[in-house]
Amino acid sequence: MLGLLLSWSKPNLPAVSSFATNVDTIYAFIFWVSVICFIAIVGTMTYFVFKYRRKSENDKTPYIEGHTPTEVGISIGLFVLVMGLFYWGWVEYMHSRTSPMNPYEINVVGQQWSWNFQYANGKRTQRNIHIPVNTPIRLIMTSSDVLHSFYVPALRLKQDVVPGTYQYLAFSANTPGEYDIFCAEFCGLDHSAMLGKLVVMEAEEFADWQDDMGKYAKTAAAGGTQASGKSLIEQGRDLYSSKTCSACHSDDGTPRVGPSFKDLFGKTEELTDGATITVDETYIRDSIVDPNKQVVKGFVAGTMPTFKGQLNDDELNALVAFIKSLSK
Numbered sequence: 001m002l003g004l005l006l007s008w009s010k011p012n013l014p015a016v017s018s019f020a021t022n023v024d025t026i027y028a029f030i031f032w033v034s035v036i037c038f039i040a041i042v043g044t045m046t047y048f049v050f051k052y053r054r055k056s057e058n059d060k061t062p063y064i065e066g067h068t069p070t071e072v073g074i075s076i077g078l079f080v081l082v083m084g085l086f087y088w089g090w091v092e093y094m095h096s097r098t099s100p101m102n103p104y105e106i107n108v109v110g111q112q113w114s115w116n117f118q119y120a121n122g123k124r125t126q127r128n129i130h131i132p133v134n135t136p137i138r139l140i141m142t143s144s145d146v147l148h149s150f151y152v153p154a155l156r157l158k159q160d161v162v163p164g165t166y167q168y169l170a171f172s173a174n175t176p177g178e179y180d181i182f183c184a185e186f187c188g189l190d191h192s193a194m195l196g197k198l199v200v201m202e203a204e205e206f207a208d209w210q211d212d213m214g215k216y217a218k219t220a221a222a223g224g225t226q227a228s229g230k231s232l233i234e235q236g237r238d239l240y241s242s243k244t245c246s247a248c249h250s251d252d253g254t255p256r257v258g259p260s261f262k263d264l265f266g267k268t269e270e271l272t273d274g275a276t277i278t279v280d281e282t283y284i285r286d287s288i289v290d291p292n293k294q295v296v297k298g299f300v301a302g303t304m305p306t307f308k309g310q311l312n313d314d315e316l317n318a319l320v321a322f323i324k325s326l327s328k
């Protein structure tokens with residue numbers, strides 16, 4: 001019975017994560033609660049319209065007093081129901097925003113009008129993102145121009161990306177195949193063409209695909225895939241020297257003009273205004289493009305020049321990946 005009700009209200013879409021299945025269950029539950037409430041309310045109303053209709057000219061409406069136990073019961077019952085639904089939805093939502101230990105990370109940059117993906121080994125793809133099956137994935141997402149929204153119906157996941165900051169999504173996909181990606185935020189002329197595929201591959205197939213830089217580099221001209229030959233961390237290390245970060249920041253704990261990058265990621269940083277902050281990707285990015293926003297305790301604001309406009313999103317992603325790699 002329950003299964004039948006569930007399947008009736010199921011969207012006609014593949015569900016390729018446990019998250020997607022749970023979202024469908026919550027959706028079905030809310031749908032059937034609404035149906036039951038609709039029938040109960042409209043049914044009672046219709047019944048009352050007949051039962052208490054005016055039957056003769058001198059019919060007088062009886063004086064009806066409130067019934068406290070019923071009123072309190074309905075209020076508490078609905079409160080419990082609604083808070084229960086909120087809790088159920090919240091728990092599932094948190095699953096999609098917090099990732100398990102050591103996820104496979106991919107950088108996503110939305111851009112008018114395509115999605116760009118950068119993998120740990122430096123490989124890049126446009127439009128299509130490739131991931132291994134049954135592996136925790138974490139997307140570190142941003143936009144290089146306007147608001148976009150990364151939407152994968154098969155995962156039941158949607159996340160807006162905002163220029164200048166990072167958003168995150170965590171999931172794992174359990175069925176190999178190709179699934180649609182849409183941009184769900186009107187972002188300009190070719191918004192409706194901002195399409196792509198989530199390509200879920202068997203783990204070995206994915207490893208081969210990822211290592212195969214040459215073959216995919218050749219398709220770059222066709223708008224397919226590009227490769228730089230260097231891993232994201234190596235690209236970050238190059239920028240660390242070429243952009244003079246190394247003059248003020250060491251990678252081994254030695255104090256210089258600025259704090260060392262060693263063990264920076266994940267640590268609790270004290271700021272000059274007395275606040276503390278846990279160092280994540282967004283904090284590192286902010287520190288680079290807007291150094292005076294959060295000044296580390298014991299250092300002088302204004303010492304670090306801003307790198308705003310001098311580093312593009314790919315370069316910032318590489319620097320963040322490099323700094324993260326010094327904390328493992």
Ligand code: HEC
Pocket residue numbers: 240243244245246247248249257258259260264269283284287288291292294295296299300301302303304305307319
């Ligand atoms: C002229 C010296 C100087 C240069 C060059 C410099 N920084 Fe800094 N940086 C500082 C100082 C001083 C601080 C601490 C004060 C603050 O937070 O602004 C800092 C803070 C930071 C922080 C926060 C560190 C923490 O412990 O919380 C990060 C991240 C950072 N810099 C990244 C970079 C990157 C990446 C580059 C190169 C693109 C760079 N910096 C170039 C001087 C510098």
Ligand SMILES: [Cu+2]
Pocket residue numbers: 110111112113147148149183184185186187191194
């Ligand atoms: Cu878009």
